[in-house]
Amino acid sequence: MSKNLKRNLVAYGLVLPAFLVVMLTVAYPIVLAVIQSFQDSKTGEFTLDNYTYFFTEPAQLKNILYTLYVCLMTVAIAIVVAYLLALYLRFVRSKIAKTIGTLYLVPRFVPAMCAVYAMITIIRDSGLINRIGLVFGHDVKLGLMYHANGMIMMNLWFNIPFAALMITAGLGAIPDSIIEGARDVGASKFKVFTSMILPLSIKDVVVAATFVFMSNVGSFTTPYLMGGSAPKMLGIALFDQFNKYLAYNRSAALSVIMFLICSVSAGVYIYTNLKENEWEK
């Protein structure tokens, strides 16, 4: 046996357990779900009904659009805020910046359920803000509970620290020397940002955006506790199909639809990662 072959076998051997686990717990169920999604619930024959249902039933179509709206808003706001935060943390050297730099990750360590309930007690129509308002004679009703805005706000709590973490890492890789160099030859701050910092960090921004998007498409806890009765986020719609209506074939179809929505974003992620930058060629 050649040395090369041996080394290859060892490598495969090391990868094999992980590969098998992934095949068994991820790939196999996905294949099953895809098959099931094309089957009639009673006869088991091939049908497209499970899919057409989600695109023709007005309530279900609204659910899909609603989910996209909530996710895209979350991504847009989270990324802008996170980027500004990351820029601040990277380029401002002060005690406040340092403190924020250590504190901004705290939300990541608060269990989701606690965070959601904490938010509810503050923003609900009878919550903390309302009570403070009452002291000053104003009956403040935010109307955030059971509304898309409340959910987006909650999503920001979870996602801004996460996105900021990724973007900060990217910005940290930009050496001070090139910025100082550019400033030396007379580039304005704005110019430095648009032609150096932004292009150098855009990859991390896109990656962060795809992650934020994907993690919100299937979210459950926040919409279950904070969402309204209709329209619903797809995570809840899927729960209804599976647990309430026991419509397993439709559940499978909805899972595939969610998978496809996510894979658009996964595609962007892979494309950005594969695309070589000019200077890397």
Add this chain to the structure above:
Amino acid sequence: MKRRLLTMLLSAVMLAACLTGCGGKAGDSGNSGDAGSGGKKAVSLWATGSDNVREIFEALVSDFNTNSEYAGQYEVTLQFMLSGTGAQTLADMLAAASKAGQTNTDYDIVDLSGDDLSKLVSLIGQEQFVKLDSSKIPNAASVEAKSSIATDYCQPYRGTTVILAYDSAKVPTPPATMDELVAWMKANPGRFAYNTPGTGGAGDSFARSSVYNFLPEEAFTSDDEKWIGEWDEGFNFLKEIHPYIYSSGGSVVYPNKNQGTLDLLNQGEIDMCPNWADMVLSQRASGEIKDSIKITQIDPALTGSLQSLVIPTFGSNTDGAYAFMNYMLSPAAQELMVKQMAAIPLIDASSMDMTGYEDLQGLDVSNFRLQSIGGLSTSFNERWDSEIATIG
């Protein structure tokens, strides 16, 4: 090494066999004579549910074994199946044992919910349970509540029901009928809520009662698909009251879970909601919700359920089972259940200490309204979700 292990194992087995043998003998000789059942002391009690149910049963069993009039005569051991953890439910296990023709099993006495009881009756038939001899359960004489299924074959011992929970500080005189409730909703828009059916029994009960109030009484306990065609009037009623339900952020909201509406009530965002009597009272007793929250029943009543004990014919200690059944209807046991789970007592509560749970005495258990529409509930929830939730 191997041999030594084997020796140790064998001796352990022998020791165990010896000890159990002695134990059995001691037990037999201990109660031959006073227990008129051929002297079998051990009684296996089977129950299922969530962890709070296990706790209450452990307390009851230990009270039975040490303090009750049967102490020393019978020794009950609890076999508890935590719901949602086993592959097989207790009802499935009983059905399997019965269908396999097993006899003399240790399913001596079994605690069943109304749903499980109806499931079992349809699976194996009520004759698989001992037809109860009322002379052996003297405490049951004052019990008026009766199960609608297998009436002579099971003994209800506690109940709970969905009631109307309200904030007495804001609603001094709560509605007494469904019509009064609707009139109240219209006079106080946005102050009533029920939770999304399918996310908790209170919302299920309210929505279903509202629809089935327009149907004959027999439909209430039927899973015949013909009733689906008659839901229209009820759903129109739900649409009619929709604009008067709690709203937030500009649209009407049906919160998820029983706790969702109870939180709104406790926060003062609504003044009334259907909820489980036991849930409201136990949370009030522990201080989680305001003292001003009270409960009342409307007419026609919201639905409830009875918890019953049965004695399978394939069990092995009928007399011990009767003894435990009788104990469960004793004031001591009933008081324990009131205090630990806000269960509605089925015997006269006047001799019991009901401090903190006085509201329970006002509930009339004799006209408990039970509902089981079986598989129709999925169609019901689906229709509710697509017709009512989406009105906005």
